Amino acid sequence: xxxxxxxxxxxxxxxxxxxxxxxxxxxxxxxxxxxxxxxxxxxxxxxxxxxxxxxxxxxxxxxxxxxxxxxxxxxxxxxxxxxxxxxxxxxxxxxxxxxxxxxxxxxxxxxxxxxxxxxxxxxxxxxxxxxxxxxxxxxxxxxxxxxxxxxxxxxxxxxxxxxxxxxxxxxxxxxxxxxxxxxxxxxxxxxxxxxxxxxxxxxxxxxxxxxxxxxxxxxxxxxxxxxxxxxxxxxxxxxxxxxxxxxxxxxxxxxxxxxxxxxxxxxxxxxxxxxxxxxxxxxxxxxxxxxxxxxxxxxxxxxxxxxxxxxxxxxxxxxxxxxxxxxxxxxxxxxxxxxxxxxxxxxxxxxxxxxxxxxxxxxxxxxxxxxxxxxxxxxxxxxxxxxxxxxxxxxxxxxxxxxx
Amino acid sequence: xxxxxxxxxxxxxxxxxxxxxxxxxxxxxxxxxxxxxxxxxxxxxxxxxxxxxxxxxxxxxxxxxxxxxxxxxxxxxxxxxxxxxxxxxxxxxxxxxxxxxxxxxxxxxxxxxxxxxxxxxxxxxxxxxxx
Numbered sequence: 064x065x066x067x068x069x070x071x072x073x074x075x076x077x078x079x080x081x082x083x084x085x086x087x088x089x090x091x092x093x094x095x096x097x098x099x100x101x102x103x104x105x106x107x108x109x110x111x112x113x114x115x116x117x118x119x120x121x122x123x124x125x126x127x128x129x130x131x132x133x134x135x136x137x138x139x140x141x142x143x144x145x146x147x148x149x150x151x152x153x154x155x156x157x158x159x160x161x162x163x164x165x166x167x168x169x170x171x172x173x174x175x176x177x178x179x180x181x182x183x184x185x186x187x188x189x190x191x192x193x194x195x196x197x198x199x200x201x202x203x204x205x206x207x208x209x210x211x212x213x214x215x216x217x218x219x220x221x222x223x224x225x226x227x228x229x230x231x232x233x234x235x236x237x238x239x240x241x242x243x244x245x246x247x248x249x250x251x252x253x254x255x256x257x258x259x260x261x262x263x264x265x266x267x268x269x270x271x272x273x274x275x276x277x278x279x280x281x282x283x284x285x286x287x288x289x290x291x292x293x294x295x296x297x298x299x300x301x302x303x304x305x306x307x308x309x310x311x312x313x314x315x316x317x318x319x320x321x322x323x324x325x326x327x328x329x330x331x332x333x334x335x336x337x338x339x340x341x342x343x344x345x346x347x348x349x350x351x352x353x354x355x356x357x358x359x360x361x362x363x364x365x366x367x368x369x370x371x372x373x374x375x376x377x378x379x380x381x382x383x384x385x386x387x388x389x390x391x392x393x394x395x396x397x398x399x400x401x402x403x404x405x406x407x408x409x410x411x412x413x414x415x416x417x418x419x420x421x422x423x424x425x426x427x428x429x430x431x432x433x434x435x436x437x438x439x440x441x442x443x444x445x446x447x448x449x450x451x452x453x454x455x456x457x458x459x460x461x462x463x464x465x466x467x
Numbered sequence: 468x469x470x471x472x473x474x475x476x477x478x479x480x481x482x483x484x485x486x487x488x489x490x491x492x493x494x495x496x497x498x499x500x501x502x503x504x505x506x507x508x509x510x511x512x513x514x515x516x517x518x519x520x521x522x523x524x525x526x527x528x529x530x531x532x533x534x535x536x537x538x539x540x541x542x543x544x545x546x547x548x549x550x551x552x553x554x555x556x557x558x559x560x561x562x563x564x565x566x567x568x569x570x571x572x573x574x575x576x577x578x579x580x581x582x583x584x585x586x587x588x589x590x591x592x593x594x595x596x597x598x
Contacts, residue, residue, distance in 0.1 A: 364531065366509060366510075366531055366532050366533055366536075367533075368533035368534060369481070369532070369533055369534050369537060372481065372533075372534045373482075376482065385509060385533070386508070386509045394509065405507045405508075406506045406507055409506070409509040438489075441489040441490075442484065442487050442488070442489055442529055442530060442537070443529060443530065443531040444502070444506070444511040444512065444513045444529045444530065444531045445506065445531060446491065446492075447492060447502065447511075447513045447529060
């Protein structure tokens with residue numbers, strides 16, 4: 064079987080060689096890092112080395128990094144402790160962007176159910192949070208604003224520094240989910256000024272099941288998981304030594320990954336040009352100046368899951384924002400928030416590049432993709448009903464996004 | 468490594484759809500046309516039938532949708548070809564799913580739409596006779 068082409072790095076990444084080696088070397092570190100004996104101290108030392116690497120990768124101090132089971136836990140920790148910050152006052156309000164990861168949105172919904180007022184910030188067609196809307200809803204009651212640094216589906220990068228400035232002026236705290244941003248664009252949490260930031264290992268060549276939460280020194284904090292003094296009493300549970308070591312090794316590669324992203328961006332942009340030339344009736348979703356490794360395209364008249372499965376059969380891994388792929392009835396909330404045409408949202412494909420992707424990979428896609436789209440369009444009903452006209456270019460043009 | 472979330476039958480129908488119409492629908496001579504679903508929801512099926520002597524002599528279809536939607540329409544077309552209209556109307560979504568070796572739970576609705584398009588085509592045909 065020929066080698067697979069993996070273009071789903073925003074979903075997860077393979078372990079990098081450096082991470083694999085570091086984890087293999089750590090297999091013997093079985094001690095409980097809380098134990099005073101040599102076995103425990105060895106594990107503890109490995110964890111602290113990893114913490115130093117993660118802190119260095121994001122510009123934090125050692126004591127500001129808490130290891131978690133992943134990005135979702137880190138996001139939940141911040142949002143679930145919101146009520147605690149405010150002395151359980153129902154008066155406190157939460158502001159989240161409409162395109163957050165489900166772990167932020169669902170945590171917000173849960174708070175909402177319990178009486179917290181939640182504002183969902185709309186975004187523009189590129190996926191940028193409307194700062195004018197933020198200014199409107201920010202007020203004395205605002206406890207926390209949570210806005211992701213870079214979006215996982217369309218790659219749009221938010222102006223977190225400005226969001227933080229506005230929020231701090233209003234006297235509230237700021238959280239950013241920086242899971243997708245890490246390793247793609249430089250991050251310095253102190254320069255951004257945020258109070259909390261979420262990171263994950265497995266998006267940067269590290270293992271699954273480990274992430275980190277940055278908590279600014281002096282920012283209020285309440286643990287989500289209690290019952291142990293680990294992580295400075297901020298996250299109970301015996302440390303995932305092996306995973307944390309892997310995360311540390313991955314974090315060490317962050318500067319190299321970021322350097323490689325210049326090449327990745329050229330590869331991605333060339334790929335988009337080739338698609339534009341070979342395949343008519345496409346729309347690019349999101350901000351072209353966002354993350355360098357994400358390309359989200361809607362193919363009018365072809366459904367995303369069908370495209371995904373046909374590409375998969377040709378050895379190519381991508382993802383889709385179509386409803387079918389999730390078993391849901393509505394397409395991606397991110398594409399709906401940027402006001403993508405629902406018909407087009409069902410036909411969206413996300414190609415997300417990693418540092419090891421090459422021009423050979425995109426050539427492989429270009430051998431398969433035009434034929435797949437042509438076949439699916441030919442058998443589609445798009446010309447069969449008056450209301451289903453995604454191939455009507457004028458209509459697509461009205462969305463105001465890039466059309467080729 | 469090729470763990471397909473669908474059965475081999477679904478995969479086979481998806482990659483090798485039976486009775487599908489790749490060309491414009493005017494290129495298939497038909498006297499019954501039905502449609503179900505809509506593109507906004509992500510699934511739409513078109514059924515074209517050539518009915519003679521109360522029997523489906525030939526059938527073509529088009530589908531906008533996921534693999535299970537395409538496979539369901541394909542399977543249904545295979546099942547009803549040659550059937551009388553009453554026999555065809557008796558085919559249930561469950562029968563289509565069974566023909567496909569089962570569908571993932573979340574995908575069952577895809578097999579419903581094909582049957583609806585077929586039913587719509589037959590109703591349109593019968594209405595045109597009565598009208």
